[in-house]
Amino acid sequence: MALALQTFATVKEANAALKSQGTRYLGGGTLVVRAANEGDVSVSSLIRSTEPSLSAITVTDGKARIGASVTMAAIGGNPDLGFLAKAARAVGGPAVRNMATVGGNLFAPAPYGDFAVALLALDATVSTHDGETPIETFLTRRDSNRAIVTSVAFALPKADGFRFLKVSRVKPKGVSLLSIAAVLELAGDGAVSSARIALGCMADRPMRAKAAEKALIGQSLTKDGIAPALAVGNEGTSPVTDPIASAWYRNEVLPVHLGRLLLT
Amino acid sequence: MAKVPVQFTLNGSEKAEFIDSGTTLLHALRDKIGDTSPKGGCHQGTCGACSVIIDGELRLSCLTLAETCNGAAITTTSGLSEGGVLHPLQHAFLDTFATQCGFCTPGMIMAAKVLLNHTPNPSRDDVVEALSGNVCRCTGYEPIIQAVLRAARANSQNAA
Numbered sequence: 001m002a003l004a005l006q007t008f009a010t011v012k013e014a015n016a017a018l019k020s021q022g023t024r025y026l027g028g029g030t031l032v033v034r035a036a037n038e039g040d041v042s043v044s045s046l047i048r049s050t051e052p053s054l055s056a057i058t059v060t061d062g063k064a065r066i067g068a069s070v071t072m073a074a075i076g077g078n079p080d081l082g083f084l085a086k087a088a089r090a091v092g093g094p095a096v097r098n099m100a101t102v103g104g105n106l107f108a109p110a111p112y113g114d115f116a117v118a119l120l121a122l123d124a125t126v127s128t129h130d131g132e133t134p135i136e137t138f139l140t141r142r143d144s145n146r147a148i149v150t151s152v153a154f155a156l157p158k159a160d161g162f163r164f165l166k167v168s169r170v171k172p173k174g175v176s177l178l179s180i181a182a183v184l185e186l187a188g189d190g191a192v193s194s195a196r197i198a199l200g201c202m203a204d205r206p207m208r209a210k211a212a213e214k215a216l217i218g219q220s221l222t223k224d225g226i227a228p229a230l231a232v233g234n235e236g237t238s239p240v241t242d243p244i245a246s247a248w249y250r251n252e253v254l255p256v257h258l259g260r261l262l263l264t
Numbered sequence: 265m266a267k268v269p270v271q272f273t274l275n276g277s278e279k280a281e282f283i284d285s286g287t288t289l290l291h292a293l294r295d296k297i298g299d300t301s302p303k304g305g306c307h308q309g310t311c312g313a314c315s316v317i318i319d320g321e322l323r324l325s326c327l328t329l330a331e332t333c334n335g336a337a338i339t340t341t342s343g344l345s346e347g348g349v350l351h352p353l354q355h356a357f358l359d360t361f362a363t364q365c366g367f368c369t370p371g372m373i374m375a376a377k378v379l380l381n382h383t384p385n386p387s388r389d390d391v392v393e394a395l396s397g398n399v400c401r402c403t404g405y406e407p408i409i410q411a412v413l414r415a416a417r418a419n420s421q422n423a424a
């Protein structure tokens with residue numbers, strides 16, 4: 001079925017147009033145009049906005065805000081967001097990264113959504129015209145979301161506080177078997193004082209490994225110190241089974257990769 | 265369905281067409297404008313055969329709506345040769361037997377062109393990374409990697 005595209009100068013007008021049946025927002029189109037090419041007839045009209053703020057990156061006072069239309073390539077090349085380059089470059093090949101947006105990644109079903117995993121570990125907030133929502137809440141409600149995401153914002157982690165790992169079978173580009181992001185803070189004695197760990201592909205969307213986070217507090221990042229966290233790393237997971245890996249396999253290897261991430 | 269106007273430059277020449285809204289750039293280029301160098305392999309973003317350069321960036325024309333390219337400068341592999349003289353990348357692909365059935369070649373050349381525009385002397389890893397979104401069923405990739413490295417050497421010799 002044929003698609004129609006409607007372009008609006010402002011997010012406000014585009015949000016109004018999205019109220020009609022059969023409409024969907026167009027980010028970079030790597031998922032939504034792909035679905036249309038594959039024969040998805042649930043969408044008859046794509047809506048987009050060219051408002052410049054959607055493409056802006058601002059990093060000031062220890063805080064970053066990334067517009068929803070910013071691409072993975074733009075993040076990968078931004079010197080102020082150097083710590084995020086690895087996560088942005090984990091998404092697809094070079095052409096996909098020139099198209100794939102931050103906004104679209106928030107909606108990407110597993111095995112996609114690697115960048116959203118990073119944003120979840122950063123405890124980002126997601127902005128729409130209704131205001132800001134913590135990303136964890138946003139992700140649980142994303143299926144019923146009809147509002148255009150305008151930006152994501154987060155506090156910059158302390159130096160070396162952010163870690164990211166994507167495991168795939170094909171190098172350098174491959175779909176995720178799983179991905180893990182962590183924001184860790186250490187006390188003076190090297191014990192973990194705060195931890196946020198986000199997992200990709202361990203559910204239908206990015207999720208926090210809260211039991212592992214709790215088990216890390218007060219521990220040092222050594223083989224023995226992280227053992228309790230690894231033991232509970234799978235708590236609450238319900239991984240996808242897809243051509244990349246079975247749910248069973250994902251659960252089996254998660255502690256191995258979580259261990260590697262924590263010990264790097 | 266209502267037709268919409270699109271206007272962009274393709275390999276340096278102005279193009280203006282009326283297309284159905286929602287038409288992919290791949291479809292517009294091949295079936296409206298008649299540039300068949302971008303290939304439709306998967307229409308899913310996974311093969312890279314449809315790769316083109318839009319305003320200096322590598323893009324997948326199968327997932328790009330033509331209307332979003334209004335005012336853009338688009339380069340395809342058919343625009344690389346000048347006055348019947350092949351581009352160094354095209355020469356290198358021939359010389360290293362990097363093309364067999366040829367279906368992936370225009371996409372590979374686009375990906376390689378963008379790489380060499382930004383990184384004139386790439387490492388082997390740079391080349392592998394740059395071509396990582398492009399699939400070849402014939403060559404086993406090594407001849408393609410060698411072609412890109414050879415084209416880079418040829419360029420730097422010409423520049424010296």
Ligand SMILES: Cc1cc2nc3c(=O)[nH]c(=O)nc-3n(C[C@H](O)[C@H](O)[C@H](O)COP(=O)(O)OP(=O)(O)OC[C@H]3O[C@@H](n4cnc5c(N)ncnc54)[C@H](O)[C@@H]3O)c2cc1C
Binds near residue numbers: 030
């Ligand atoms: C070959 C290939 C490889 C890929 N590899 C990866 C990978 O390794 N890792 C990965 O994470 N992803 C991967 N993807 C998936 C995809 O490219 C990314 O998830 C990308 O970030 C999606 O963004 P987009 O802008 O293209 O989304 P679109 O296709 O434009 O949109 C996707 C969905 O999000 C909604 N949406 C988009 N932007 C907004 C917004 N601002 N507000 C509200 N709703 C919005 C759309 O309505 C749609 O429902 C791959 C895709 C392809 C084709």
Ligand code: FES
Binds near residue numbers: 305308312314315
């Ligand atoms: S046809 Fe576009 S990536 Fe395969």
Ligand code: FES
Binds near residue numbers: 362364365368401
């Ligand atoms: S030469 Fe046949 S697909 Fe690459």
